[in-house]
Amino acid sequence: MGAVMNQNHSREQLWAQLNQEWDLIIIGGGITGAGIFRRAVSGGLKTLLLEAADFSSGTSSKSSKLVHGGFRYLRNGQYDVTFESVRQREKLLKQARNLVTPLGFVFPHNASTRQKRMYRAGIIIYDLMALKWKHRHLNLTQLRETMPVLKPKGMAGAYLYYDALLDDSRMVLRLIQETIEDGGLALNYARIESLLKDTTGHVRGVAVEDRSRSNLGTQELKARAVINATGPWTDKLREQLGRQSRVRPLRGSHLVFSFDDLPIPHAVTLMHPQDKRAMFAIPWEGRTIFGTTDLDHQVPLDQEPYCTDQEVAYMLEAIHSIFPDSKITESSVISSFAGLRPIVRGDANNPSAESRAHLVLEEDGLVTVTGGKLTIFEIMAEDTLKAVLPQLGKELKPIRYWFKPNPAFLSDNRLSQQSFHYLAGRYGQALPDLLTMSDPQSLQQVDDLYLYWAELPYNARHGMVEHLDDLLLRCTRLGMLLPQGGMGVMNKVKQLTKSELPWTEEEWQLEIARYQDIYQKAYSPNPESHLK
Numbered sequence: 056m057g058a059v060m061n062q063n064h065s066r067e068q069l070w071a072q073l074n075q076e077w078d079l080i081i082i083g084g085g086i087t088g089a090g091i092f093r094r095a096v097s098g099g100l101k102t103l104l105l106e107a108a109d110f111s112s113g114t115s116s117k118s119s120k121l122v123h124g125g126f127r128y129l130r131n132g133q134y135d136v137t138f139e140s141v142r143q144r145e146k147l148l149k150q151a152r153n154l155v156t157p158l159g160f161v162f163p164h165n166a167s168t169r170q171k172r173m174y175r176a177g178i179i180i181y182d183l184m185a186l187k188w189k190h191r192h193l194n195l196t197q198l199r200e201t202m203p204v205l206k207p208k209g210m211a212g213a214y215l216y217y218d219a220l221l222d223d224s225r226m227v228l229r230l231i232q233e234t235i236e237d238g239g240l241a242l243n244y245a246r247i248e249s250l251l252k253d254t255t256g257h258v259r260g261v262a263v264e265d266r267s268r269s270n271l272g273t274q275e276l277k278a279r280a281v282i283n284a285t286g287p288w289t290d291k292l293r294e295q296l297g298r299q300s301r302v303r304p305l306r307g308s309h310l311v312f313s314f315d316d317l318p319i320p321h322a323v324t325l326m327h328p329q330d331k332r333a334m335f336a337i338p339w340e341g342r343t344i345f346g347t348t349d350l351d352h353q354v355p356l357d358q359e360p361y362c363t364d365q366e367v368a369y370m371l372e373a374i375h376s377i378f379p380d381s382k383i384t385e386s387s388v389i390s391s392f393a394g395l396r397p398i399v400r401g402d403a404n405n406p407s408a409e410s411r412a413h414l415v416l417e418e419d420g421l422v423t424v425t426g427g428k429l430t431i432f433e434i435m436a437e438d439t440l441k442a443v444l445p446q447l448g449k450e451l452k453p454i455r456y457w458f459k460p461n462p463a464f465l466s467d468n469r470l471s472q473q474s475f476h477y478l479a480g481r482y483g484q485a486l487p488d489l490l491t492m493s494d495p496q497s498l499q500q501v502d503d504l505y506l507y508w509a510e511l512p513y514n515a516r517h518g519m520v521e522h523l524d525d526l527l528l529r530c531t532r533l534g535m536l537l538p539q540g541g542m543g544v545m546n547k548v549k550q551l552t553k554s555e556l557p558w559t560e561e562e563w564q565l566e567i568a569r570y571q572d573i574y575q576k577a578y579s580p581n582p583e584s585h586l587k
């Protein structure tokens with residue numbers, strides 16, 4: 056049997072299992088918490104991961120989907136961040152095969168020799184950091200052949216360099232699933248309400264509230280160490296210890312377009328015409344995503360972040376500058392999404408100049424990790440556990456693998472080799488289970504997406520789905536990739552998943568209404584119009 060979330064235990068059974076003496080409780084089920092969970096359980100620690108909402112529902116489902124060195128950080132002189140990220144990218148391409156895949160980036164330059172030299176120098180440093188020599192120059196004829204839509208004013212050529220692409224939520228879910236299989240316990244919709252302290256003020260546990268549909272109440276849990284991996288919410292828990300804020304939440308938004316509207320075989324790196332910030336157009340899951348912005352986030356953290364009208368206009372301006380012949384308008388936007396970077400507050404006025412380095416703090420027994428980025432989650436996990444081990448008085452066993460090896464290609468006349476590898480990247484060793492429960496019709500792709508219909512019932516059964524948005528926005532990305540959040544295929548979604556989800560007809564209607572509300576206010580092409 057492959058990796059299956061919590062081995063099919065009921066919510067009530069899992070809730071009852073929480074009450075044990077833990078080595079470690081990790082608060083937060085984004086990539087940071089998931090990485091620490093993987094490393095801690097592999098290292099032999101008895102570990103519990105608790106997530107307030109759905110796994111990856113914070114920033115970790117709303118990134119630019121890149122495993123990258125951060126070429127633009129070189130510009131800010133953040134060489135150490137770029138170096139460790141480039142090295143991690145190379146590792147992840149091997150460790151998380153087919154979940155993390157190579158992606159070419161076209162980076163246009165103008166006729167200025169200075170600009171061309173500067174870009175070239177940056178790209179060479181970038182390649183050398185990875186001990187590679189993969190970049191090349193494209194002249195205008197080659198560019199016209201490779202990417203005819205790319206026509207920024209004054210373009211004289213471009214460099215093609217390589218980074219990597221992933222589905223961020225699937226990475227979080229794979230890490231969590233495979234760690235549960237190895238003996239860890241993880242629960243979503245379990246919110247930490249307070250930290251429990253002993254008489255000396257040292258954190259010794261947490262009070263957790265069940266936020267699921269089952270409404271199982273609150274319980275107090277003891278642990279030898281507690282880790283705060285709550286991303287943008289980091290300071291909320293630290294406030295309970297009377298600590299000053301350290302996180303500057305910076306919002307980044309993206310727009311999603313059909314591939315036909317922005318047909319790009321490689322990603323494109325560009326500078327926004329207004330402020331010269333680096334932005335990307337990225338082919339992803341049969342669509343093209345464009346982003347991102349970088350703004351101080353003034354909205355309360357309990358409200359799902361959304362892309363503002365101003366951000367939409369700012370991104371369209373960049374698109375028109377680089378793809379001037381495209382017919383893209385506001386009405387071409389399929390969806391939008393916005394996430395909050397949990398940046399360690401520095402002294403930069405300009406949000407984009409803030410360091411992307413991570414920070415580990417030990418305060419009254421609570422170990423907090425924040426900042427950083429998805430690409431370096433392994434380094435963040437190792438650094439966090441280094442800070443925790445003195446509290447545990449234990450050694451961490453070496454890790455065999457962060458991701459279990461993908462299953463070997465099984466000749467299955469329902470799937471091409473390419474499709475098999477795509478699904479193997481997303482589900483790892485659980486893929487044979489998915490194939491067993493799928494009929495030939497469900498092993499068809501959804502419209503012009505990479506996604507397979509079969510992923511819906513599989514996740515409905517094994518993905519710890521509490522709400523429809525878990526299934527459509529994170530376990531699968533159908534809601535972000537189809538127009539109107541996929542409302543046009545809702546009957547089919549229901550037909551495929553209703554035997555897996557314990558919802559009455561009335562509950563289905565409530566779930567659809569809840570999903571539509573979330574979609575409109577945080578994922579639609581124009582969230583602000585739904586918030587007024």
Ligand SMILES: Cc1cc2nc3c(=O)[nH]c(=O)nc-3n(C[C@H](O)[C@H](O)[C@H](O)COP(=O)(O)OP(=O)(O)OC[C@H]3O[C@@H](n4cnc5c(N)ncnc54)[C@H](O)[C@@H]3O)c2cc1C
Binds near residue numbers: 119123248286425431
């Ligand atoms: C627009 C944008 C683009 C980005 N692009 C990239 C990229 O391409 N590549 C890259 O490497 N990085 C990228 N990043 C950075 C990366 O996405 C983040 O660094 C990373 O996702 C942060 O993960 P996290 O687990 O720390 O936080 P989160 O993913 O936000 O997870 C924190 C979790 O804690 C939970 N939580 C909060 N409070 C509680 C509580 N009291 N009890 C229980 N749980 C709680 C939340 O519900 C949440 O799920 C990007 C970030 C943004 C915003």
